[in-house]
Every structure is written in structure tokens, then in C-alpha cells.
Amino acid sequence: MKKVINNPEQVVEETIEGFLAAYKRSYQKVENVNGIVRRDRKDKVAIVTGGGSGHEPLFLGLIGEGLADGVTLGNVFAAPPPTNVFEVAKAVDAGKGVLFIYGNYSGDVLNFGMAVELLEMEGITTNTVLVTDDVASAPTERKDERRGIAGDIFVVKIAGAAAEKGLSLEEVTKVTQKANDHTFSIGVALAPGTIPGATELPYTLADDELEVGMGIHGEPGMERTKMMPADALTDKLLEKLLAESNLQSGDEVAVLVNGLGSTTLMELFIVNRRVAKVLEEKGIQAYDMDVNSYCTTQEMAGFSITLLKLDNELKDYYSAPAVSPYYKKESIGGNVYAK
Amino acid sequence: MKKVINNPEQVVEETIEGFLAAYKRSYQKVENVNGIVRRDRKDKVAIVTGGGSGHEPLFLGLIGEGLADGVTLGNVFAAPPPTNVFEVAKAVDAGKGVLFIYGNYSGDVLNFGMAVELLEMEGITTNTVLVTDDVASAPTERKDERRGIAGDIFVVKIAGAAAEKGLSLEEVTKVTQKANDHTFSIGVALAPGTIPGATELPYTLADDELEVGMGIHGEPGMERTKMMPADALTDKLLEKLLAESNLQSGDEVAVLVNGLGSTTLMELFIVNRRVAKVLEEKGIQAYDMDVNSYCTTQEMAGFSITLLKLDNELKDYYSAPAVSPYYKKESIGGNVYAK
Amino acid sequence: MPNSLQEVQLNAVQVKEMFLYVGEKVRENKPLLTKIDSAIGDGDHGIGMSVGFTKAEEGLRQKEFTTINDVFKTIGMSMISTMGGASGVIFGTFFIGGVKGLDPQEVLTLPLLAQILEGSVSSIKQRGKAERGDKTMIDALEPAVEGLKQSVIGNQSLLEGLKVAESLAEKGVEQTKEYVAKFGRAKALGERAIGHQDAGATTVWIMFTAMREWVENAINQE
Amino acid sequence: MPNSLQEVQLNAVQVKEMFLYVGEKVRENKPLLTKIDSAIGDGDHGIGMSVGFTKAEEGLRQKEFTTINDVFKTIGMSMISTMGGASGVIFGTFFIGGVKGLDPQEVLTLPLLAQILEGSVSSIKQRGKAERGDKTMIDALEPAVEGLKQSVIGNQSLLEGLKVAESLAEKGVEQTKEYVAKFGRAKALGERAIGHQDAGATTVWIMFTAMREWVENAINQE
């Protein structure tokens, strides 16, 4: 429970100050609330993402060219209050409307929902796409009740590219919704993360246990099992994802192997190696593979795998440049980090 | 000690496979050894870095445009054998010589040293710059005996830019040596990391303890003290760094706040916030601040601060573009993430 | 305070004092709420409620109050604008939902409290879509408010009404243990949530307990 | 094996068997070596030595050996080309340093062993720059080799020579506890390294113990 902090109640404010100390040339704070926006905003549909803090670099790492224009940050694991959301949306609206993209959690739905009412009163048009990629959180029949986890990254990436291209709010919303519908994730936890200031572990996992389907706030998952080798674990997760996403030989996907906090990049590469192998065996083309810790749960140990099923439209937007300090894609052409 | 691996003895091979599965368009393996090189090598001095694995994204995250041309990877925390080093250097040499950059550890000096002898026999010219940024590892009088830690990143960055500019091996070596002489780091550990396959913690730190100056392989540091707030801890580290680097009001620095593994980006931002404040108070200009986990020690909790004292020459090279999947700088112009 | 228990009514300043005490009690229970929310949620409910009541306290201490409406609104707006999370909106609405459109009131009686909180229940349900049995704070709040209403009909005192509400809230908390969750983070748990009580419902119970204690103490200090 | 202990000498196949046994013993001690290296180093010495001896075993099992030189060279090259770390070069040089330039030898006697390992010591010192008292494997190896040389002068058997070497290596390990480190990861520790023994020196001692055991067993099995 040791953390490098000053005061648990100030972590979000100080995080924003530290972020802006490094990147102030490109970003600025929204006055009075925990929100950050791009400085060079364009005459286009504005993309706003956000949610509880504690998942860094999500969400503040997702603002930038070809990504979101603003983020609204709540306290650790708590949705931002409506006033935050409201102020950020107001700051980035260029008169073309605002698209909200956030994970499907009660708290977020309630707070963003209230903000939407406030924005309507100001005459600002908004749309919302809820990210629902976590296949462990509800069965297929209730797909729209699923939680949003690392899939946020893909969905915001696509939305940012579509908005950058000058599409209308309706059009951006449509392709963003499609991106979400094509995004499937599942996570696994080996050890818990803790909220700053907490003095007890939120749960425990024995030395030989892992939990499949654990949520990114430590919400219990589908199944607790014995530890297994990386390949077997990857196979288990992929089996579920492939069934849910109905990917067929010949299909193309973008892959994200995402670390949850303390799992090393070495481990993520070992997982990615297996993902590549399994996809290849199934004849599924990995258009791009990204291996990083974008959506974390404090120092939780574990990882998630996300598959974005691509069609031509999604592939175009996926391949568009995106630039932020913690997420970058330069225009790519298939399974690469290309220049 | 739970890790997502298959076999402790295969982690490095599988890490490389997983890395190349994601980035094979830009990188390729060196046959028979644990080494990776850029595909688009240029007619210039070749930069080779490397060392023990287990610090990911260091070193494999440092190959790319404006960075290293090849990396040679040893087992976890073990210098690569001479044959590895030899093969990688041979693969990237364009006839203009090879500059080796690695942390000053007995094992690395011995193995790279043996490789240099082998390369001489092949008629390949080499030079070496040892990274010695860790101010906690030896007193000022024995500065050249210091260990290399996160400062590797700055030193390789400068070397890569100088080589990219077409300088001779002697010239690249000279500016790289200067970069090292201008780089000062210090780390702090809150909890240990473990080598894959280890069944016991290498050391323990009590719930209210931290160790100042801990090395990136868990080598004991200068001082074990009680936990303290982030600001006080940052002040303590900075005090040592500022004394060692002899920075004066009006000087410019590049800053790296580097996470050691499980310390969250949130915590690193909180530290960076304080670094910015202290530098500002002292009249020292933060030309750029980078907040990331580039040089890790498995899941160790803690962080390091690195200062690179800039002069005009170093600033030019620092500002040159650098592109790899885990380290990117686009040409910058002062304290920014700029486009 | 009037001498007759039957006639207990609170002015705005007293209502403010009462809710300062409620906030104190909720903050004291932060570890308990954290523990409950950790079992089937994300463990931040105690922190969130603490932040909310701390901000409410700041708001309450900054102003002189003459109407009950203002006290409720100050608390509710503080919560909504600072807490975030599900409980920011839900508990903010607890305070705001019942005074919306209500004429300015200078004294809080049992009937007025029952009326205000009835409005709160319906606002929360409208916003959050949860019904009884969905394993939310509604499971404690709705029965408690029904208890208040019954006490009004039975012509009971504020203190007696609060006692009834407190015990029905407690019962409601107990019942949440039997439910699977239809809202919030516990939803994904399905059957695995059974056996665990709901965090927000627990807060509701703590709040009614604290209100009852404050009124009781106030009467005893007469 | 000859009957007279004084005359014990090993052919290449026996030397290979002996070092297979040494490798086994070093691997058995992996946890101990890990622990020692963790205290003042980075904890990988046991892993490194295991990897080295495993590769050496692969190399040894792949070939028929007729010369002692080849056995030593195979082990040393396996270590240098696979282990990495300080000990890859240092222990690789242990095996290679003494046979470099040596005429092909078909039997290992005590004088030959003393001669080879004397070459190893000087190669290691040349490469690693460490001297006695710097808290490295030199602190066990150099006295052990001096012991072998003394035994040669005293006209003792291979087994007796190894016993002397083993006990001097052990003493050397003990002495490393008193030193601050001049090389390797423990160097930065300064005075804090005192009280801890050196990992590489411990390995040297284990190796001499294993060599002595193997020769002893071989003689007993006669």
C-alpha cells in the first residue's frame, strides 16, 4: 500500500499538474475542474473521453491529434462529477457537437448523463458511445450491459480519426459505435492494485491463483483458477474472445496486449508471441499489434487482450496518425510499428 | 513471484519473438543470438546498446530512427555473452564503425570487452561509452566507477541523433561521452522486483521503508529510510542530483522521471510536478520533461530521476526526432510534447 | 427545542447541525464502507462519501441558513459537483430531489421530512432506474421513507419516525445480501454478489442512525 | 584407476565425468547461490552458473573426448557463449585460461591440474583486474590453486591436493565476508557488503568440493 504520493485526496489534482508540467505546450487545464484539453483545437466534432482516475495513462494519455480533444477525470475509480464533464465539453465544443466516449459504468452513465442535460440547456449538441468491450462482464445476449476496459483505446482512436477527417457528429458517432461493436476484450488478474490511501488490499489472490475476467477496478471476474503457463492462459482468453467476436479465417484484426500495472513488458511480449501464433494458425491477419500498458488498475498484476475486428472503414481510421505523449500511431500499413 | 511466463529459461527468446511479432516490419532478429537490429540501416556510424534483460522497454525499446541500430540482450540481469555482442555489431556495422553504449557493470564490461577483441580480429572498429549516471553508486571522486541506470536513455538518444547526422565514430563518441558526463540519476525503491523463476524475494522493505539509491538490479543503495511524502522524497533526490550536476540558475536540463515497474504513472506525475516546481524555484529551465517507465527492474516499486544538463550541442541532438515503439521524440522546442 | 417530543421540529440551523453530524458519522464509517464496496465493487464508496460530506461541510459552514431547502440544496450540490462516482449523483439527488420545486420552508417537521425524502426516492429512481430488489441504496431508502410516512399517519414524533426509518433501513441493508445486483459494479458478479450487503444501502442506514442520534441528543440536552 | 592413491590420474572421459558431477552440484546449489548474490548483488549468480553448466553438459555429452584440453575448452566456450553476466566470462576463463597454448594432454594429474588452474587464475586476473581481497571468486580460487601447487611440491595425490584446495577455498570464502567489494555489483555497497560472502567465491568452493567428492567416489568404487 506504499505509494509515492503526498495526500490521497490530492492525487488527481497533482497528477494533472505533473502532466501539464511536462506537456504544457500542447495541453491546458480546464479552469476549476479536473479536466484537460488540447491547445490546438480544430473546427470539427469534439471528442471527449474520461472517467475515474487511477488507470493512467488512460484517459489523459488519449488526448491529442487524431484522438480525444478533452478528458474529464474523476477521483480514483470514481466517475467525474457532471460539472467536470460539462466544463470540459464546453471548452472543446467548436459548434459541431461533442461526442462522449466512456466505459459503461453506472457512475459514469449517471454523471455524464447529468452533464448532457446541462449541456443541452446551453445549446450544445452531444452524442454518447458507451464502451462495452469486456466480454467477461455480461453474456452475449446482454452485450450492451458489458463494462468498458482497455477497448477504450481503440474506440477513441477510431473516433478521433473520424472526427479529424471532418465527419458530422452523426457520422462520427456511427463509426465510433461500430468500433465499439467490433471491440472485444478480456482481462486476467494475478495480484490486486490498491487505491491511494487504502490501507488494506481490496482482495487477495493466492500465490498460485489468478482471476479470469477481473474488472479494471478490481471487480471480481468470471472464474478463479490455478496459475498456468503464459501460453495456456493466452489460449484460454483468446478462445473466449474468438468465440465472442466471431472472427473467421481471412478476417483482419488490430490487437492490443495491455498490462494492468505491475506486469512487465517482458510478460506482455510473451503473451503477444502466443497471440500472434494462434491468430496465424486460424488464418486471422494481425493488421497491427500493440503491446503496452495503456489501461491500468494501479499496480494490479495481470493483463488484458483486446481484438478490434477491422473492416475497410475501420482500417482506414485505425491507420490514421494519432499523436499523444502516451499513445502514438503513425500512418501504418499492416503489422508494424512503421515510420 | 507469479509471472506470466512459460519457462524462466526461455523468457528472453520469447520476449524477442513477441516483440518481433508486433514490430517485424521495422526490426529483425540477428540469427542464433539474442539480438535485434533495425531493418532500414543507414550508411552511418552504428550504435549498439544492450545489457541484461529484465529492464524492458530498455534496451529493445531503444532501437529505431535517431536511436540505436541494434541491441544485444543477455539473460535477466546478466550481461549478454560476447558472441551476442559480436553478432549484433557485425550485423549493423556499415563500415563506419560501431559505438557501444552500455551501463558500467563488471559483467557488461567483461563481455562487451571480449566482443571488442573478437571484432578487432574481424577488422571492425569500435568505440565504447560506459553509462555512469547513478550518483548513488560511487562518490564524485570516483565518478567513472558509477553504474548506469535510466541515464542510458538520454545517452543513447544523443548518440543516435549524432550518428544520424553523419558524424564520424570519433565525433559521435565524443558527444556521447559528453552526454554521459552531463547525465545524473538517482533512484529509490519501495518494494523489490523478482527475476522470472525466483521463488523468494531478493530483499524486503518494510511497509514504511524505502531505499534511496537502490540499483536497477536491486543492488542495495545508499540509505534506508522511513517512507515520506512524494514532495519530500523528490526534494531529497533532487538535492543530491543538483549538487552532483552543479546546475546553476539559467541552465537548461532535460528531465526524466522514470518508473521502475509497478509505480504508477500517477505517482510519477506527482513526482514530476515537484521536480518542475523545484527547478523553477532554482531558475533552472526544464527544456523537456519525460515521464514514463523506460528502465524498469521487473515489478520493482520506485522511480528514478535523471537530469541531462544541456548545452547548445546536446540540445540540438536532444531535439532531433527519435522513433521507436517505446520511445519517441518528435522535434521539440522546449518543455513540451510537441507535434 | 419544544418540550413535547411530539412537537419536535428543527429550524434551518438545527438541520444544518444535524447533517454536519451525519457527515461526521459517515466519515467515521469510511473503513467499513470501503470494505463493503471492496467485496463486490471497487472499494471507493467510503472515500467518495467522505469527500462528499467534507465538501458539504465546507458549503454548510460558509453560509447562514434560514430555509431547510437551502440546507438540503447546499449539501446536494456539493456532492454532485465534487464526488463523482455513482454515489455522487445518487446521494446528491438524495438531498436535491426532494426540495426541487418545494416552497421555502423554515422548519423541518416529520411530515416535511417524509415529503422531502419521498421526492428524493422518486428522483433517484428516475435517474438511476433502480427498483427495490436491485441491490442498491434504494433497498434501504425506500422502506425507510415508507416508515417515515407511516409515522406521519400514526402522528408520531420526528424522533419516533427516525427510529422507525432507521430500523427499516437496517432491515433493507440486510435484505440486500440476498439480492443479485442489477446496477453498479456488482452487476457483473451475478450470483457471486449474494451474501454481501450493498455499500450505498449501508450508507443510507448510517445516515438515518446519525439523524436519529442527533435528534435524540438534542432532546436529551434540553 | 590405478591402485596406488599416490598415482591417481584421470583420462579425458573421467575428467568429463568429473565436471558433469561438478555441474550437477553447482546446479543443486542454485538456491544458495541466488540467496548469496541477492544479499549484495542482483541475485542471478545461481541462475547464471546453472545455465552455464547446463550448456556445458550439452557440449560435453555431444562429443567423444580424448584430450583434457578439449574437455576444459568445451566447458569454457559453452559458458562464455551462453551465460553472460560477470561470471560467464570469469568462469569461462576459469576453464579456458589454463589450456590456452597448452599441448594436448591425455591424462590429468595433480601437477597438470595445478598448472592449468594457475593459468586460469592469471587469465582471470588479467581480464577482470581483480586481486586478492577485492571480494571476488579470486579470493577462493587463488588460495585453492596455491594449495594445489603446494601439494605438488609435497608429492601428494590428486585427492589430497583437492582436499587441500577445497579447504583453502572454503577459508577464502570465509574471508570474503570481511572485505568490501572492489568489483561487481557489491562495489557500490561499500562497508555494507561486510559480513556477506561473495557468490562467485562460493561457487569456486562448491566446484572444488565436487571435484574432491568425485575423485573420492571413483577411488572408493575401485
Ligand SMILES: Nc1ncnc2c1ncn2[C@@H]1O[C@H](COP(=O)(O)OP(=O)(O)O)[C@@H](O)[C@H]1O
Ligand atoms: N443506478 C443506481 N441507483 C441507485 N443507487 C445506485 C445506482 N448505482 C449505484 N448505486 C449505489 O451506489 C453505490 C456505489 O457507490 P460508489 O461506490 O460511490 O460508486 P461506484 O460504483 O461508481 O464506485 C452502490 O452501492 C449503490 O447503492
Ligand SMILES: Nc1ncnc2c1ncn2[C@@H]1O[C@H](COP(=O)(O)OP(=O)(O)O)[C@@H](O)[C@H]1O
Ligand atoms: N572483475 C571480476 N573478477 C573476478 N571475479 C569477478 C569479477 N566481477 C565479478 N566477479 C565474480 O562474479 C560474481 C558475480 O557473478 P554474477 O552474479 O553471475 O554476475 P553479475 O554481477 O553480472 O550479476 C561475483 O560474486 C564475483 O565472484
Ligand SMILES: [Mg+2]
Ligand atoms: Mg468507483
Ligand SMILES: [Mg+2]
Ligand atoms: Mg547479473
Ligand SMILES: [Mg+2]
Ligand atoms: Mg464504488
Ligand SMILES: [Mg+2]
Ligand atoms: Mg549477479
